[in-house]
Amino acid sequence: MDDDQRNDLVIVLTYYAPYVSGLTNVARDLAEGLAARGWRVCVVASKHDPQLPTHEVVNGVRVVRAPVLARVGKGTVGLNLTRLALREMRRSAVVNLHLPLVEAGLLARLSPAPVVSTYHCDVSLPTGDGPLLVRAINGLQHGAIDLSSRVALRRSAASVVSSEDYARHSRMWPSIDGTMVAVPPPCPPRAAGRPTFRRGPGFHVGFLGRIVEEKGVEHLVDAFLALDDPDARLLIGGDFEGVAGGSVIETVRRHIGDDPRITMLGFLPESDVDDFYASIDAFALPSVNAFEAFGIVQVVAMMAGVPAVVSDLPGVRTVVENTGFGAVVAPRDVAGLTAALARLRDDPPDATTGSASAAALYSVDSVLDAYEAVFTKAAGR
Structure with a gap:
């Protein structure tokens, strides 16, 4: 690499594509979107998969990955990330x-x-159950990350959050207040798909995301099991193998039992995602804690004409509140979740209106415009 190469922007984070998470997808869409607008963008992240190259250019973005020495909970350990980030x-x-x-x-x-x-989002690591050593490590990691976030936010020219609702309920609010800029994550619309995952004419509910504790998938399973509808189907898509912090797939499977109406799809490649959204009548995001701060997948579902049932969490609830396209239910409220699914089945909202509302509020171009303005002001251009 040319030692004199300049960047208009360097983005630093722990996990970058091809790792899949809401945070990762925001960084990827931002990097590639600004690169397409002519920005020279570099991303520095951990080399979470040893098979990935250390340096490459992906869709106009120069990606630099730092080898990982060890993993602790959902994070990685390695001085290389700090060194490479400072260089860029x-x-x-x-x-x-x-x-x-x-x-x-x-x-x-x-x-x-x-x-x-x-x-x-605020970090959420389990500290109440499990081996003492694991709980102690999680507690130390939790404190270290919070301290690091406070220092960074107080030294930032701007603190971008997905919504003011989430920011005001965050542990970091005292450090965010004064420099806050609310910009939702970029939400690229999906192409029209084919309903290849449908299994009959009944009401189909879908979940798509990592099968981890904070997603509350077992509560969705319990709510669906209580839905008195033999023709209904629940499609659960998402990774449960290469997941930072560990998966709860066995817990979900225990809740499913032998009900043939529920299908575990596993990780869905990009080529199948459009068909997934085309196969469902309602999308569910039953998150249980503040680690979920927005939920890009609910916006993508809405853009595809699918209403969403989401948890009443700061930030997450704002999308349904702003679009009116779905329902908001208290976290872990199985009975409330069942009732909300039944309402969407029996009296579905207008898909055309809901889709148009989501697209107008959360388009990629409007998000890129907002970030571009923040970066340009910070750089003093």
């Missing part, structure tokens, strides 16, 4: 840190360029 920051006009990121505080302190922090 020295040749960049502006830095975008995606939090939570354990290295964020140090990077913000040492950054020679203006920093814009994108705060996605």
Whole structure:
């Protein structure tokens, strides 16, 4: 690589594509979207898969990956990320840190360029169950990441959050207040798909996401089991193998039991996602804690004409509230979730109106415009 190569923007985060998560997808869509607009963008992330190249260019974005020494909970350990990030920051006009990121505080302190922090969500690590050593490590990691986030946010020219609703309920609010800029995540619309996953003419409910504790998938299963409808189907798509922090797939399977109406689809490649949304009548996002701050998948479902049932969590609830396309239910409220699914089955909202509303509020271009303005102002252009 040319040592004199300059960046308009360097984005730093723990996990980058091809890893799949809401945070990762936001960073990817932002990087590739601005690169398509002519920005010179570099991404620095951990090399979460040893088979990935250390340096490559993906869709106009230069990606630099730091080898990982060890994994702790949902994070990674390795001084290489800090070193490589600082190298790219020295040749960049502006830095975008995606939090939570354990290295964020140090990077913000040492950054020679203006920093814009994108705060996605509060960290949630289990500390009440499991072996004592694991609980102790999770507690230490939790505290370290929160401290790092506070330092980074206080040293940022701007703190981007997905919604003011989430920011005001976050543990980081005192550090965000004063520099907050609310910009929703970019939500690319899906192409029209074919209903290849449908199994009969009945009401089809879908979930798509990592099968992890914070998603509350077992509560969705219990709610669906209580739905008195032999023709209904529940399609659960999402990774449960290469998941940071571990999966809860066995818990979900125990709740499913032998009910033939429920299908575990596993990880869905991009080529199948359009067909997944075309196969369902309602989308469910039954998240149970603040690690879920927005829920891009619910917007994508709405853009595809599918109403969403989501948990009443800060940030997550705002999409249904803003579009009116779905229902909001208290976290872990199985009976409420069953009732909401039944309402969407028996009296579905207008798909055309709901889809248009979601597209107008959460288009990629409007999000890129907002980020471009924040970065340009921070860089002093």
